[in-house]
Amino acid sequence: MIEFINVGKTYPNNVxxxxxxxxxxxQGEFVAIIGLSGAGKSTLIRCINRMHDISEGxxxxxxxxxxxxxxxxxxxxxxxxxxIFQSFNLVTRISVLKNVLVSFVPELPYWRKITGxxxxxxxxxxxxxxxxxGILDKAYVRVDQLSGGQQQRVALAxxxxxxxxxxxxxxxxxxxDPVTARQVMDDFKKINRExxxxxxxxxxxxxxxLEYADRIIGVKEGQVVYDxxxxxxxxxxxxxxxxGKVEEIQSEAEERYNV
Ligand SMILES: Nc1ncnc2c1ncn2[C@@H]1O[C@H](COP(=O)(O)OP(=O)(O)OP(=O)(O)O)[C@@H](O)[C@H]1O
Numbered sequence: 001m002i003e004f005i006n007v008g009k010t011y012p013n014n015v016x017x018x019x020x021x022x023x024x025x026x027q028g029e030f031v032a033i034i035g036l037s038g039a040g041k042s043t044l045i046r047c048i049n050r051m052h053d054i055s056e057g058x059x060x061x062x063x064x065x066x067x068x069x070x071x072x073x074x075x076x077x078x079x080x081x082x083x084i085f086q087s088f089n090l091v092t093r094i095s096v097l098k099n100v101l102v103s104f105v106p107e108l109p110y111w112r113k114i115t116g117x118x119x120x121x122x123x124x125x126x127x128x129x130x131x132x133x134g135i136l137d138k139a140y141v142r143v144d145q146l147s148g149g150q151q152q153r154v155a156l157a158x159x160x161x162x163x164x165x166x167x168x169x170x171x172x173x174x175x176x177d178p179v180t181a182r183q184v185m186d187d188f189k190k191i192n193r194e195x196x197x198x199x200x201x202x203x204x205x206x207x208x209x210l211e212y213a214d215r216i217i218g219v220k221e222g223q224v225v226y227d228x229x230x231x232x233x234x235x236x237x238x239x240x241x242x243x244g245k246v247e248e249i250q251s252e253a254e255e256r257y258n259v
Contacts, residue, residue, distance in 0.1 A: 001026055001062060002048060002166065002198070008056030009043050009222075017043040018054070019222040025215075027165065028196040030189065032203050032213035032230070035241055040222040041202040045168050048200070049081040050074055062165070082159030082197075086171040088151045092144040096135065096154050099143055100126040103162040129157040133187050149180030156187055160195075167191070169201040173208070181205070185212045206238065 002025040009018040017040045025031055033041045046052045047059055050066055059066040061077070069077055090099050101118045104125075118126075130136045133153040135146075143151060152172060159167055169188070173181035189212055192199045203209045209216060210230045218226030218241035226237050 001060075002200075003060040004057065005060070006057035007047065007054050007059060009040075009047060009052060010055045017222050018047070021057070021222075021224055023217065023224065023227065025198060025200065027198055028192070029215055030192045030199045030201075030213045031215045031217060032201050032209035033217045033219060034203060034206060034209050035219035036244060037204075039219045041219055042170055043222075044217075044219060045170055045200060045202055048166070048168055049078050049083060051083075079162065080165045082162050082164040082167045084152070084155050084159060084167060084169040084172045086174045088148075088155045090143045090151055090154055090158075093142065095140050095142055096130065096146070096157075097123070097126055097139040099154055100129055100158045100161050103158045126157070126161050129161040130154075132160055132191065133157045147180070148176050149183055152176065152180075152184050153187060156184070156191070160191060164197060166198045166200065169199065171202050171204065174204060181208065188212065 002023070004021045004023040007018055007021040008016065010016050021044065033044060035041050043052055047054050048061065048066070050069065054067060061081075064077060066077070091102070101122060104118065104122050127136060127139060130139055133156050135150055135153050135157070138146060138150060138154075143154060146154065155172075167188075172188070173184055176184060185208055188199055188201070191197060199213075201209075201213065203213075210233055213230050216226065216228065216230045216233050217224055218237065220241055225240055226233070228237075
């Protein structure tokens with residue numbers, strides 16, 4: 001379980017990206033985090049694996065207080081959490097298979113990862129992960145010869161091979177066309193169902209979030225303004241999450257001055 005207790009995050013420039021966030025996410029949930037640009041979605045996700053330190057409160061992941069971890073403990077903790085980015089974060093000059101194998105050696109220097117020798121068992125695990133996301137036939141192809149959707153699947157396979165408890169995905173479909181985006185979302189859903197890995201995803205496509213995630217967390221100006229089942233999200237809820245300051249001021253003026 002992931003628990004946020006009164007979590008606040010203030011960046012050094014004094015921007016309060018998160019304020020008094022309280023959440024409990026059970027193992028195996030598929031959660032989409034939605035909200036306007038700058039609402040705090042990335043910050044929220046990246047605090048879970050300590051890519052960002054929080055300023056207030058506590059984050060507890062399976063009884064571990066994330067911010068009390070030090071040095072090696074952080075690296076070990078991060079092995080249990082896969083991270084998927086909008087930009088795929090792959091090494092494009094090497095093969096798909098090597099990119100997946102890299103997940104087995106997170107603590108090695110970069111040059112060792114690329115030149116590393118891997119066991120037969122590790123190769124089988126990597127190939128199985130590629131099979132799970134439907135790109136086994138691309139194992140020996142260089143990543144720069146793949147489409148965006150295929151590259152995101154490689155990133156997903158790399159995360160799968162790591163066998164994490166939690167997958168954090170920061171805008172994983174933002175740079176994909178609508179058809180490919182759905183294929184990648186299908187993969188996330190399948191993995192979530194078949195493996196019980198939790199999926200926590202930032203996403204701008206509201207319809208896709210509602211269709212694929214079981215639970216929606218709406219963030220606005222650093223605060224959680226909605227937390228509930230995706231089937232219960234109404235237009236009013238979406239208004240609450242997405243209505244910007246400009247619209248608020250405008251509608252206040254309309255009400256007050258009848259303009
Ligand atoms: N490294 C940083 N230093 C200072 N301020 C930051 C930093 N990262 C984010 N912020 C600010 O914190 C706030 C929340 O940003 P965050 O990236 O979490 O929002 P977001 O909802 O993910 O936005 P987007 O959808 O555009 O990615 C914004 O005001 C942003 O400008």
